[in-house]
Amino acid sequence: MSDLVRMTGIDKHFPGVHALRNARFELQPGEVHALMGENGAGKSTLMKVLAGIYQPDAGKIEVAGEEVTVAGPRAAQALGIGIIHQELSLMKDLTVAQNIMIGREPRKSFGRLDEGELNRRAAAALASIHMNVDPRTPVSELTIARQQMIEIAKALSNRSRILIMDEPTAALTDSEIAELFAIIRVLKSEGVGIVYISHKMDELKRIADRVTVMRDGEFVGTVGAAETPVSTIISMMVGRALTDEAVRVPDLAHAPTALEVRNLSRGRVIKNVSFTLRRGEILGFAGLMGAGRTEVARAIFGADPRDGGEIIVDGQPRNIRSPREAVQAGIGYLSEDRKNFGLALGMDVRANIGMATLKRYSDGFGRIDEKGLAAAARKYVASLTIRTPSDRQEVRLLSGGNQQKVVVAKWLLRDCDVLIFDEPTRGIDVGAKAEIYRLLASLAEQGKALIVISSELPEILRVSHRIAVMCEGRLTGILPGGAATSQEDIMHLATQRDTISKEHAA
Ligand SMILES: Nc1ncnc2c1ncn2[C@@H]1O[C@H](COP(=O)(O)OP(=O)(O)OP(=O)(O)O)[C@@H](O)[C@H]1O
Ligand SMILES: [Mg+2]
Structure with missing residues (x-):
């Protein structure tokens, strides 16, 4: 049997970043294939190449044995490739149904939108994942977890035979995760191939058949999920044992x-x-x-x-x-909803890190001490290992986990x-998690x-x-x-x- 997907020799450059180097990946029908790697390893980029969002600089993509060019998201859809993005990509002002059916709105004669049919089809998609929400609800009224479920319903309603899930459970509750896994098992039995990106190691054993590990944009290896110890996968990811x-x-009785x-x-x-x-x-x-x-x-x-x-x-x-x-x-607060409260995505790393601290770096006349701010930003980029070509990179271009580290840096600099x-x-990936735990401990040791x-x-x-x-x-x-x-x-x-x-x- 030929592979459902075969990607070989994939290369991708962004300005200042060599995001993928000779990367490869294979997917079988009915398989849940986990894609693992540290923040910035290139997981999302590789899958965006498969989904037609990025064009690779080099490499070959085959779908069901045939070489293809995935020219764009529509071409991907036509090939049966669906993607659930790491960053929620719903239109907040539209309703649940409008989001699920976007680009595929049913029309009446004269091209008029068939609103009844729109809501009916969306309701069917929602029912397929046992989600109880009125399709006419504006997405902005839903919690992040429920928005995530809408993304899933949307991808499923496209009848994808290749489904990419980029950290689908990051914002889900335990029962929602169980629900999602039940849906994944059904899809598996129908022969859908699923690419599953996650930083939660326990999910590997629960849902994955095989695991491919990437590091610094390169392919490290593909192993069976059941027979490979988690510690082996971690050392493949970080290049060392953790x-x-x-x-x-500590004894704080007198603190x-x-x-x-x-x-x-x-x-x-x-x-x-x-x-x-x-x-x-x-x-x-x-x-x-x-x-x-x-x-x-x-x-x-x-x-x-x-x-x-x-x-x-x-x-x-x-x-x-x-x-x-x-x-x-x-008092400083690092919000759980970093997208909406923590970051200015269009601004660079330096500005974001300095955002809560601008007073310290300004002379009172609106002039900013850019040198001082740059030095502080670089210090945290290094100590938190934020992967970015420089502190002038826009935050929206960083990988998901590295964006989070920028928020952490912002509050560390504020020195509350x-x-x-x-x-x-x-x-955040396992290696960086350990760094953050050490950082929390050292902040406490400093008396915070x-x-x-x-x-x-x-x-x-x-x-x-x-x-x-x-x-x-x-x-x-x-x-x-x-x-x-x-x-x-x-x-x-x-x-x-x-x-x-x-x-x-x-
Ligand atoms: N559009 C872009 N422009 C510039 N650089 C980019 C762009 N997209 C990704 N990158 C960079 O490419 C590298 C790989 O990023 P990618 O998002 O694929 O990582 P990831 O493995 O998905 O990480 P995470 O676990 O944090 O989500 C990172 O260094 C990232 O900053
Ligand atoms: Mg990612």
Whole structure:
């Protein structure tokens, strides 16, 4: 049987970047083929070449045994190639149905849009992934996770026989991931070939048949998923073995309190949350999706109004009503939705890193000390290994994971005393994750107080000195960090739903 896809000798240059060097990739029908590699390794670029979004400088693409030129996205569609992009590419102002059917809108006579049919076809696509949403809903009203599901419905409704999924689960909940995997299994059984890009190592064993690893734009190897240990795949990715240390919990009994939150509340999403955070401490925030962790962060940061509660920074009560006031009080927040709140995509790396710190680099007359800013930017580009040809590169041209590192750099440069990291390693590769964990630990050692929100329990356990657990807007408990706490202990508190009787008792 011939391969469904065979890419060989693929080369691609961007200005200043040799993104693909003699890369290759093969896909069989009915196969889930994982494509792995560090941030910037060239995964998305290789798949964009297959999907007709980029033209390669050299190389050969065969589909079902025939050499093809994929001249553009429409040509790709005609060849049965569908792609779900890493960056959500939906039109926010259009409805769910308009997005799913874009470019394929059903017409009545005289070319008039057949709106009823449009919504019916979209509804069928949504039903095929068991998604319960009115097709007429504007996409802007959906959460990121649900937007991701719309992307999937859109790609599936094209009847693709080759389906590329670029980090489809980065923003999905566990149950949505299970749902997606069920859909993938059905597609597999129908002979669809699936390219699966992810940084989540556990997903390999759950869903992939084979794994191809790329490094620096080059092909490293293709191996079977079941018989290859994860550690082997990691060393193929990073070119060395990674050692992962456990968290070391410092004794902070005498450390001053950096932040105290008392009875924070907001509608039904935050219910009387109180905790303290010491200098040098990393307080993890665990909980299921929707438990209220991001809401707490946003309320502390002044991004959302609060109904009640006190925020005391360094012993001083602070009436924080906006992010600006939060930053003035020494609090920084690294949002989970970096696309919308963290980055100016059209600006360069240097400007983005300096964005929260411009005052320090300006002379008060609107003139910026570009030299100082450049030096600071380059320092972080090096220490966080941000892959970019220079600090003048526009952020939108960086790979997904490297964009995230730019946001991290921005807040590090701002030098806040209290830093809130919301899902800091989402989309970040294993090697860079380890770097970020070390960085969090060293920030704490320098006396900063950190809150780290994460949906990944191993990550919470890996970084936290103490672990606050939330469920349905309440803080259900604070656990010690380190070996004293297990994933089960956290899950127990994360599912401790409020009962009526408890509310009466309180
Ligand atoms: N349009 C572009 N212009 C310039 N450089 C680009 C462009 N697209 C990608 N690159 C660069 O090509 C390299 C490969 O990027 P790519 O997005 O393929 O990485 P990736 O493996 O998907 O990484 P990640 O895991 O972070 O998503 C990176 O150095 C990136 O900055
Ligand atoms: Mg990518």
